Each structure stands twice: as structure tokens, then as C-alpha cells.
Amino acid sequence: MTAPVDERVMAALLFQREAVDHASLSSPLYRALLDVAIADSEAGGPCARVLARTPDGVDPIPDALALRFLGAVHHLVLAGRAPDLARWFPTAGGAFEPGAGDPGPDFRAAVEAHHEELVAGMARGVQTNEVGRCAPLAVGFTELLRRFERPLALLEIGSSAGLNLRWDRWRYESADTSWGDPDAPLSFTSNYRSPWPDLSAPLGPDDAVASRRGSDRAPIDATTEDGRLALTSFVWPDQPERHQRLAAALDAAVAVPAMIDQRDAAEWCEAELAEPVARVTTVLFHSIVWQYLGSATRHRVKAAIEAAGARASAAAPMAWLRLEPGADPNAAAELRLRTWPGGPELELLTYSGYHGHPVWRA
């Protein structure tokens, strides 16, 4: 046995246990594993020995140490390296019901057996690419197709693996309007609510997107097995709908190239937005990224967008589309749009759940 973990690590475990109980994010399996990790950390067991080696520079609560640890454990399970623990993970063909069996012994044994791998895994920041956010984003993209009647040149910051840069490959259905290929591998048919967003557009999926390019400070390559495993490991194991969406999007992404540059958002915007581009609508967009940019970066990104907006013209229009927390971050995300030439402030188009369900017109 070793010493119990320090109080900041314990605070991060307790914070995360609270968070996984939150109604919209509930994960009974992670709740049970966190209970084990907390008890084990107090007792100086295998979880304490891993968590005591928190990577340098990682602040346990803001850097989501508990989710890094659980993500690393999930990664082991998905890679087939912890078969006994896998029987509790729905993503590996297992099952977990609170009160029906205790995953604790298998969990502790796997943590003990894979100590070094888990320590290395905790160095990776939690990163999800939520393709469900295409449901609200599509409201903005179709609005731009109606407004300017020309293809979109997509530029995304904080793209992660760039799955949302492939938004035009999926199908969307609101009340009286729909958009996209009815045979698409992924469809959003029950996301929209009254007041219903308008998804009509003069261009269809064959013509809507002229180009797609993204950036992230730590991009994930959606087309490799390693990238697939990394993204899958950060989605909680008992959220089957998110896993199905992610798997469908990852399969489809292989056939739709999208370059994701490893660059800081500010530098990238300044470079990519330097010249107006004719015959397309240039769309700088982002979803659930703004809060992760420091205030200096936010200021530079906004300045680069506004400078590009000032250079835009009827021949080369420009748009800023953002899906980010609203005034009450616990309530809903807000999809806002500003267009140039001449756009006034960021208009509020829709509200949305953080994973793209439900979506309703503002």
C-alpha cells in the first residue's frame, strides 16, 4: 500500500462522481468505478498509485484528471487488453446494472496490471468530437445557403477530428423541411422541436460545400485506428447513442478528406482569413471551443474574423457561426451567426442541447 492521494486529486474524483450523476450526462458505470477509485485512493491501493503520478502541469479539476484516468482505462478495454474488466463495459460487449454485480475487483486488478500504460494515458487531454452538434450547426449552414445561394468554404477552429466538417454528409429532418441524402449513414430525425428550424436550402449535399479545413492544437486523425480508439475512449461507455453516432461518423469520415492543421486557433484564423475568396461563402465556425481559448486568443480570433468581415463583399461573403454556451451555460447552447457584408451583431438562430438534442428555433 502507498499513501492516499493528495487532496487535489481526491477533490477531482469527488467532483467527477458528482458530475456523472448529472441527469443529462448520467453514467452508472463511471459512477461505480469512481466509487471504487475514491475508496481505493483513500486506502492507498492501485488507483492511488496511478493517480499519484498525475502528469506535470495537469491541474486535477480543470484538466479533468478523473476523466483522463477513466478514458485511459476505457482505452485499455477497447483495445482488448483488459478482458476481465471488459465484461462490465457495454462498448466491449459487456453490461453493467447498478446493484447487479461489482466491477471493483476487475477494475482494481486492471489498474494494477497496467500501471505504466495508465500513467502514460493520463497525459492525454480529454477530447471528444460530438457529431450530434451537426444538428444545430446544420441550421446555420442551411441559413447561409439560403442567404447567399453559393457553396460554403468551411473553416473550423477546435475541430478535434473534424467530424463536424463533414456535416453535409448526414441527413437532417425538421417538421416541414429536411436536408441531406435520405440514405446518409447518419441521420438526425428526432432532434428538432417547435418552434421548428428551417432546413430548406437551394443547394443540396452534392454542391453545398466547396472546401473543408480545420485546425486544433491537438488534432486527432479520424481516419486511423489510433484516432478512432482515442475518440471512442473518451465517450462514456454506457452512452450507446453517442457511440453509435460516433462509429457511423468515423466510418463515413474515411471517404471524405478534411485536412486538420495542428495550429493554435488565433494564428490559424489570421492566416486562413487573410484573403477574401470569391464565389463561395467563407464560414469560420466553432462548437464548444470558445471557453477553452485564453482571453488573448479569443481577442485575436475575434479581431481576425472582424477584419476578414470588413474585407468581405457581395462577391466574397463571410460568416461567423458559433455554437457555444449562452448566458446561462447550464440551460442550453446557442447557435449564433454574423454575416458580412453589412451584418449587424451575432444573431441568435437556435438553442440546442450540448450534444445537439434537442434543437429549437430562437
Ligand SMILES: C[S@@+](CC[C@H](N)C(=O)[O-])C[C@H]1O[C@@H](n2cnc3c(N)ncnc32)[C@H](O)[C@@H]1O
Ligand atoms: C470540447 S472540444 C470540441 C471539439 C469539436 N468542436 C466538437 O464540437 O466536437 C474543444 C477542442 O478545442 C481544441 N482547442 C482548445 N484550445 C485550442 C486552441 N487554443 N487552439 C486550437 N484548438 C484548441 C481542443 O484541442 C479540442 O479539440
